[in-house]
Amino acid sequence: EAGVAQSPRYKIIEKRQSVAFWCNPISGHATLYWYQQILGQGPKLLIQFQNNGVVDDSQLPKDRFSAERLKGVDSTLKIQPAKLEDSAVYLCASSQQDRQYFGPGTRLLVL
Amino acid sequence: AQSVAQPEDQVNVAEGNPLTVKCTYSVSGNPYLFWYVQYPNRGLQFLLKYITGDNLVKGSYGFEAEFNKSQTSFHLKKPSALVSDSALYFCAGSSWGKLQFGAGTQVVVTP
Numbered sequence: 380e381a382g383v384a385q386s387p388r389y390k391i392i393e394k395r396q397s398v399a400f401w402c403n404p405i406s407g408h409a410t411l412y413w414y415q416q417i418l419g420q421g422p423k424l425l426i427q428f429q430n431n432g433v434v435d436d437s438q439l440p441k442d443r444f445s446a447e448r449l450k451g452v453d454s455t456l457k458i459q460p461a462k463l464e465d466s467a468v469y470l471c472a473s474s475q476q477d478r479q480y481f482g483p484g485t486r487l488l489v490l
Numbered sequence: 491a492q493s494v495a496q497p498e499d500q501v502n503v504a505e506g507n508p509l510t511v512k513c514t515y516s517v518s519g520n521p522y523l524f525w526y527v528q529y530p531n532r533g534l535q536f537l538l539k540y541i542t543g544d545n546l547v548k549g550s551y552g553f554e555a556e557f558n559k560s561q562t563s564f565h566l567k568k569p570s571a572l573v574s575d576s577a578l579y580f581c582a583g584s585s586w587g588k589l590q591f592g593a594g595t596q597v598v599v600t601p
Binding site: 383410412419420421422423424427434435470472474477478479480481482483484486 | 522524526531532533534535536539541580582584587588589590591592593594
């Protein structure tokens, strides 16, 4: 089966610019997650969707980060405006029951 | 609340020797525990999980993990390490579908 797809794989922007990441989960997976992984740390959950509804966004910096999952399939994560500390790998995952499947991630560098 | 800790930043082992990566957990209730592996520039790959049942869990690529309730540990083990096992390993605990990751342990297997 096809895995979780993410694009772009790499992105370099300057601070205060905006950026968007895209995720296509495994077909049929109702739950979708976005994680932020800062170098040297474990992934941190930003937001969890169940179909097209938000289950948990308690750790999402809502003043600059936004995410949506229209039609309960693909999802986009946006940062506007970006800060230096947003440099990280952004991982998308989808799940069916208790196991999460991860995409390859988008590596963001903010200069 | 649920949290996991990985006390070692790095583990060095010679090829052919046993490999152990340590993880301890702190949970209220029954723990759901996972091990993931991350290779450079790739997403996290699932190795194994403990939900309930036998304390010894067998997973992918010859890895296994032992759940120890009295010591609140879930150490990852492999009887004979390969150079290709060199990667970053994450322990994670799950609560209501949300994964809480440890900081990760870098495993270096030398020929």
